[in-house]
Amino acid sequence: MKCDHSYTNKEKRCPHDAQEGKKSCIWHEEVEEKQLSEGDFHGLDLDEAYLVEANLDSSDLEKCSLANANLQGASLENANLSGIMAKEADFSRAQMRQADLNGSFLKYASFEGAIMANSDLRNCDLSWVNFSKAIMTGAQMQKSSLLDAKLDKAILLHASLYRAIMRGAELDGADLQIADLREADLRGANLRGSNIRGADLRGANLKYSNLEGVILANSNMQGAEFAKAQLRNVYMQGSSLEKANFRESDIENADLSDADLENTILRGANMKGANLNNANLHNTDTFNAKIKGIKNLRYARIDDIIIAERNADAERRGGEYEEALKLYDEAITTYIDLKNYFSVEGLYGRSGKYYTREWVVKGKLQRTAAMMDSEKLKENKFLRYYLPFSFDMKESKRFSFFSKIESWVNWFLNKLLYHTAMYGESPARVLATSLTIILLYSLFYWSLGAITTGSLHFLPSFTESLYFSAVTFTTLGYGDYQPKPDFQLLAISEAFLGAFVLAFFVVVVSRKLIR
Incomplete structure (x- = not known):
């Protein structure tokens, strides 16, 4: 006689025989603490199985179907669960140390409070899975999909999430110390209050993510993407942030002391109150960054000639005058910001250096405008600000003549001021x-x-x-x-x-x- 288990899908029938003298098979009998360790259950249909606190240690459940199965508190240590189909299964509080779930389909499943240390979850579909408070120390989750997964307060110490897809994941308060998050996709994820100290986030994508109050000290974030991310009160002391992108992100009150920000993009970032003590800002792009109120910028390593100016020089030498004008304008804006910052801080010598660079770049801009094609210059947005007389004459047939005269005159006067007075600084x-x-x-x-x-x-x-x-x-x-x-x-x-x-x-x- 077949098991009379009533499935959620009314048309489905249990393929297993009922136990002797009973109406249910061993899998659907609602009895706790079933002893099934070291069993060979390869490929069985175990949908909606009742395995609460069952002992399945070292069992072979490869390619089993466990959809909607109840495995709360079950012991699955060293079990082979690779390739299982366990949509909406409940593994809450399960003991799953060193379990093999490689390539499994676990969408909407729950592992809340489960112990999964050193388990193998590579190449799994873990979308919308609940790992809340799960202990996953050393877990292998490379290339798995964790879309909108819930991992709040989970322990992922030493876990490998290389190239994992974690868009929209909830990692509030998670412990990700020394985790491997290289090239992980964490766009829009919530990592608020999590501990990611010493982790490897090289090439990770955290665009739009919430990292408020996160501990990232001594982490490697080279080439990571943080555009428009929330990074208030983040601790990034001693971290490597080379070539990372913080465009328009909020880094207010973040601790970046001793951090390496070489070649980092900080365009439009809010850096109010951030601590940059002994930080390396070589080749850093800070155009339009809000640097008012930054702490210890005086002790940071900043280029005297910023990268925007050097890139503009290269573009001008290559004949790319339009791009050069754009970069020179960005350099001027950055020099003005630095000049004003150090002036407010009372460091007038450093303020004067950036004031001088501001005027040097203005001279370069005038020279570039003089060499530029008149028709392209006429449509350039910088014409109004740097060549006001020519701007008023832009509809005239003699615009080309007037613009070149004005540019060269301005350039000559700029050079004269430089050599005779260092623009009033000497x-x-x-x-x-x-x-x-x-x-x-x-x-x-x-x-x-x-x-x-x-x-x-x-x-x-x-x-x-x-x-x-x-x-x-x-x-x-x-x-x-x-x-x-x-x-x-x-x-x-x-x-x-x-x-x-x-x-x-x-x-x-x-x-x-x-x-």
């Missing part, structure tokens, strides 16, 4: 410029015999010419020497330059002292 350069002007004019006066004391036969010495040049430049005008009528305009030009340069010197010194 009083010493202004002083050197003053001395150079005095010396040049003294050479003119001496070689041309341009000054006199009133005597027709007076020939000035170089020392007398130098003296006259100095008093003319400083507008002292003692009157003991005068320019000859033919050279009065020359003397006036020096006096004009002197008044301007000395006033400029006062402004530069005052600016340095006041700030």
Whole structure:
């Protein structure tokens, strides 16, 4: 007589014989603690089997069908469960150390509180599976699908999740210390409050994921994707983040001390309150990143010439002028942010360095615009800001002429300011410029015999010419020497330059002292 078990699917009938004197087979009899260890049950249809607290240690259940089976508290240590079909099966609190579930279909199953240390779950479909509070130390889950799986407070210490698909997974409070998460897909996953210390996340995709308060200290996250992720209050001390992407992510109050962020993308990221003590920011892209309020940026290793400027130089040399303009504009924005940050922090020397770089790049931008095709320049969004006169003339037939003139004039003035005053950052350069002007004019006066004391036969010495040049430049005008009528305009030009340069010197010194 066949088992009379009534399936959820009314049309299905149990293929197993009923036990002697009973209506149910051994699999559907609702008796706990069945002793079935070391049995060979290969390929059996065990759908909706009742195996609560059953002993199935070392049993062979390969390719069995266990859909909707109840295995709560069952012992399946060292059991062979590879290739099973166990949709919606209940393995809650099961003992499954070193169990082999390789290639199994376990969609919607529950392993809540199960002990699965060193179990083999490779290549499994674990979508929507409940692993809440499960102990999975050393579990092998490479290339498995864990879509929207529930792993909150699960222990996955030393677990391997290489290339696992975990989109939308719930890992709140999970222990993933020293886990292998290389190239894992964790997009939109919730890892809030989890411990991932020392884990390997190289190439992992955590876009849109929630990692608030996560411990990632000493983890390897090279090339990982964190775009638009929530990383507030994350601990990433000493972690390797080379080539990671944090575009538009929220890293507020994160601890990145001693972290390696070389070649990392931080575009548009919110870094308010983040700790960057001794962090390596070489070649880091921080365009539009919110750096106001960052802690210990002064102790981070930052490039004096940022990568955007260097990339722009390479594009310009390659004739890619449009891309170069875009990158130069990004570099200017970044230098302004760094300048303002260090100014607020009271580090005026470092602020001045980035102020200087800002103006150097503005000069490069003008030179690039001068070399650019006029039609392409006309449509460029930067025209309005860097060539305002040409922008007003963009509909004119002479736009090409005006734009090139304006670009080269702006570039020349930029270079002049750089060499004469370091854009107002170097009083010493202004002083050197003053001395150079005095010396040049003294050479003119001496070689041309341009000054006199009133005597027709007076020939000035170089020392007398130098003296006259100095008093003319400083507008002292003692009157003991005068320019000859033919050279009065020359003397006036020096006096004009002197008044301007000395006033400029006062402004530069005052600016340095006041700030």
